[in-house]
Amino acid sequence: MALFSGLSDRINHVFSKLKSRGSLTELEIKQAMREVRIALLEADVNVNVAKDFIKKVSEKAVGEDVLKGLNPAQQVIKIVNDELTELMGSSQSKLVVSSKLPTVIMMCGLQGAGKTTMCGKLGLYLKKQGKKPLLVACDIYRPAAIKQLQIVSQKAGVGFFEMGQKNPAKTAKQSIDFARQNGFDTIIIDTAGRLHINRELMDELKEVKEAVGTDEILLTVDSMTGQDAVTVAEAFDKELDITGVIMTKLDGDTRGGATLSIKAVTGKPIKFCGTGEKLEDIEVFHPDRMAGRILGMGDVLSLIDKAQQAVSQEDAAKLAKKLKDQSFDLNDYLAQFENLKKMGDLKDIVGMLPGAGKLKISEKDIDEKEILRFKAIIQSMTPRERSDCRILNYTRKKRIAAGSGTTVQEVNKLVKQFEQTKELMKRFGNGKRGMKLPF
Amino acid sequence: MGFFKKIIEGLKKTQQNIGFKLKQLFKVGVFDDDFFDDLESVLLSSDIGASASMDIVDELRDRLEEEKVSDPDGAMGILKEILVEKLSADKFEVTSPAVVMVVGVNGVGKTTTIGKLANQFKKQGKSVVIAAADTFRAAASEQLEVWAERANVRIVKHQEGSDPAAVVFDAISSAKSKKTDVVLIDTAGRLHNKVNLMEELKKINRVISREYPEAQRKNLIVLDATTGQNALAQVEIFNEAVNIDSIALTKLDGTAKGGVVIAIKEKFGIPIDFVGVGEGIDDLMPFDAESFVEGIL
Numbered sequence: 001m002a003l004f005s006g007l008s009d010r011i012n013h014v015f016s017k018l019k020s021r022g023s024l025t026e027l028e029i030k031q032a033m034r035e036v037r038i039a040l041l042e043a044d045v046n047v048n049v050a051k052d053f054i055k056k057v058s059e060k061a062v063g064e065d066v067l068k069g070l071n072p073a074q075q076v077i078k079i080v081n082d083e084l085t086e087l088m089g090s091s092q093s094k095l096v097v098s099s100k101l102p103t104v105i106m107m108c109g110l111q112g113a114g115k116t117t118m119c120g121k122l123g124l125y126l127k128k129q130g131k132k133p134l135l136v137a138c139d140i141y142r143p144a145a146i147k148q149l150q151i152v153s154q155k156a157g158v159g160f161f162e163m164g165q166k167n168p169a170k171t172a173k174q175s176i177d178f179a180r181q182n183g184f185d186t187i188i189i190d191t192a193g194r195l196h197i198n199r200e201l202m203d204e205l206k207e208v209k210e211a212v213g214t215d216e217i218l219l220t221v222d223s224m225t226g227q228d229a230v231t232v233a234e235a236f237d238k239e240l241d242i243t244g245v246i247m248t249k250l251d252g253d254t255r256g257g258a259t260l261s262i263k264a265v266t267g268k269p270i271k272f273c274g275t276g277e278k279l280e281d282i283e284v285f286h287p288d289r290m291a292g293r294i295l296g297m298g299d300v301l302s303l304i305d306k307a308q309q310a311v312s313q314e315d316a317a318k319l320a321k322k323l324k325d326q327s328f329d330l331n332d333y334l335a336q337f338e339n340l341k342k343m344g345d346l347k348d349i350v351g352m353l354p355g356a357g358k359l360k361i362s363e364k365d366i367d368e369k370e371i372l373r374f375k376a377i378i379q380s381m382t383p384r385e386r387s388d389c390r391i392l393n394y395t396r397k398k399r400i401a402a403g404s405g406t407t408v409q410e411v412n413k414l415v416k417q418f419e420q421t422k423e424l425m426k427r428f429g430n431g432k433r434g435m436k437l438p439f
Numbered sequence: 440m441g442f443f444k445k446i447i448e449g450l451k452k453t454q455q456n457i458g459f460k461l462k463q464l465f466k467v468g469v470f471d472d473d474f475f476d477d478l479e480s481v482l483l484s485s486d487i488g489a490s491a492s493m494d495i496v497d498e499l500r501d502r503l504e505e506e507k508v509s510d511p512d513g514a515m516g517i518l519k520e521i522l523v524e525k526l527s528a529d530k531f532e533v534t535s536p537a538v539v540m541v542v543g544v545n546g547v548g549k550t551t552t553i554g555k556l557a558n559q560f561k562k563q564g565k566s567v568v569i570a571a572a573d574t575f576r577a578a579a580s581e582q583l584e585v586w587a588e589r590a591n592v593r594i595v596k597h598q599e600g601s602d603p604a605a606v607v608f609d610a611i612s613s614a615k616s617k618k619t620d621v622v623l624i625d626t627a628g629r630l631h632n633k634v635n636l637m638e639e640l641k642k643i644n645r646v647i648s649r650e651y652p653e654a655q656r657k658n659l660i661v662l663d664a665t666t667g668q669n670a671l672a673q674v675e676i677f678n679e680a681v682n683i684d685s686i687a688l689t690k691l692d693g694t695a696k697g698g699v700v701i702a703i704k705e706k707f708g709i710p711i712d713f714v715g716v717g718e719g720i721d722d723l724m725p726f727d728a729e730s731f732v733e734g735i736l
Contacts, residue, residue, distance in 0.1 A: 044667030112546025143585035151577035226486040226667020228695035
């Protein structure tokens with residue numbers, strides 16, 4: 001399941017409402033953006049972040065590019081996606097490795113964000129990278145937290161260090177000596193969950209930071225967090241100058257708007273995400289992939305790119321007009337086949353379509369050889385026959401079949417399919433983002 | 440310290456608290472589109488959610504017009520009324536014998552809530568046994584043991600990784616033989632979209648119904664106040680699996696407002712009965728709609 005499928009469904013829905021009439025009006029964009037805003041809010045994107053986002057997208061959408069464009073709905077999708085990608089950041093970020101061993105990583109966050117489990121996951125991850133991590137228990141408040149970390153470290157097969165309920169800064173400092181003596185090259189400090197407004201406990205984190213000279217301070221955030229994510233992230237960042245964020249519980253059905261908000265507000269990179277209950281369930285966070293997933297349009301964007309390259313905008317405009325005038329004929333159908341070939345493998349293209357399932361276009365319906373036959377059939381028709389297939393009687397069909405090396409049945413099949421396509425395209429033209437597709 | 444005070448204190452700590460913003464808004468006393476837009480933003484930022492926020496704004500708009508209210512205080516009063524109305528419900532009460540099963544996703548504070556609940560029942564003069572049916576998370580039963588000690592109640596536990604339903608079975612047998620008033624069941628945190636884990640929960644639920652049909656049943660879901668709209672999905676799916684009767688909203692001592700419970704109450708009719716406002720054993724309060732609304736506004 002796509003992590004952000006909820007959000008993408010909404011945005012998909014929004015764009016299915018957009019009418020493609022060659023150009024989008026300001027009013028239409030406004031309506032679309034209202035829906036996008038609701039979708040973002042339902043996905044828990046922060047109110048202000050959503051507001052800024054909508055403003056940016058609207059400005060770009062109402063601008064020249066779109067209004068002069070020939071396929072505005074597609075371009076709006078592109079703008080929304082581009083902005084989302086920009087907001088998420090484009091490159092993945094790696095953990096810092098200190099030149100002076102050991103590298104010190106401190107985890108922090110609210111209660112229940114999943115810090116202790118994440119310590120184990122990160123430990124196992126680093127171990128697999130050839131590191132020798134040591135987990136250090138500095139949560140001296142939650143009952144059995146130390147014990148939990150100990151069990152987790154055993155499961156991960158990494159080192160464990162504790163000094164009971166002693167002052168966390170002291171424990172952390174001692175752990176460095178312990179690491180050096182015992183050949184551990186990376187220290188992962190588990191700290192108690194705390195509220196960002198708890199002065200005393202925030203100071204405690206600062207003490208730990210100063211005592212050991214952290215290389216990484218990673219804020220662990222539950223990806224189901226709502227509007228408060230921004231407040232929390234800002235507070236931790238202000239106090240500790242965090243180096244990155246880890247999103248946990250991304251395996252749930254959360255739409256994960258918090259991810260967007262935190263990135264937008266703190267500017268700090270999201271480095272990892274937790275995607276399950278097992279210790280192996282940790283992934284490097286790929287912001288670029290994430291943005292694509294938010295739109296959930298699969299690879300519809302690359303399809304748009306491909307389509308834009310293959311079909312000249314002029315052709316697209318003509319086609320749009322024909323659809324509107326209902327004068328779409330077999331000549332155009334043939335032209336669409338040609339365009340499709342330019343776009344690449346047909347099966348790939350169908351796979352890229354988000355609504356493909358709903359439109360009942362499955363892979364088995366598309367046979368490349370059949371398309372070649374269809375082309376031959378159309379090419380065996382007279383111009384008059386191509387522009388009006390109603391005149392096709394049995395004699396004509398027989399001639400066409402002979403000319404194209406097919407049978408009358410196949411000619412009939414093509415005509416029937418053409419009629420269906422015309423119907424489908426009418427619907428496409430009225431709704432589905434104005435994608436002009438010939439099947 | 441009372442619930443109200445705690446929340447107010449939490450608010451004070453927030454630099455840009457929305458209550459302040461809202462009061463400024465009402466003070467202006469011009470109830471135009473801009474006002475309603477701003478009000479909507481305020482509601483949204485407390486996690487009430489897009490559709491519920493819009494409903495509330497529409498309702499306020501209608502009522503201001505109907506009742507011809509134009510003064511700031513009157514308008515604020517109506518807004519509060521609308522919100523309180525949406526939240527009010529009967530009081531949470533258990534009759535002996537009772538089984539309270541506590542469910543929720545990972546990290547919301549189930550174990551802590553159980554410790555606090557045990558303490559509350561104990562204070563009401565009820566005897567309590569805790570079933571440590573979270574056999575999955577490392578050291579979960581140790582954590583619960585500490586709470587059981589603090590509340591001075593019995594606990595039934597098995598080894599890590601054992602069958603949670605068996606723990607529940609034992610706890611029920613123990614309660615029956617010792618005539619214990621309340622069985623409190625801690626379950627492992629599970630993301631609601633994990634089918635197997637939800638099946639496990641159903642199994643526990645069946646065991647309780649089968650073994651202890653005479654007991655009053657309460658299934659309580661713990662929600663983290665910092666959770667956003669996903670809380671709706673959590674309630675929906677847990678409710679489908681085991682029928683949820685009650686909500687405890689935890690971590691309200693932070694800056695999160697937990698407004699999503701308004702949307703939840705609207706959609707599922709499940710009342711919020713408890714709020715968690717700290718880590719101390721007494722930091723679990725009965726829910727009070729009016730104080731909660733004060734906290735949001």
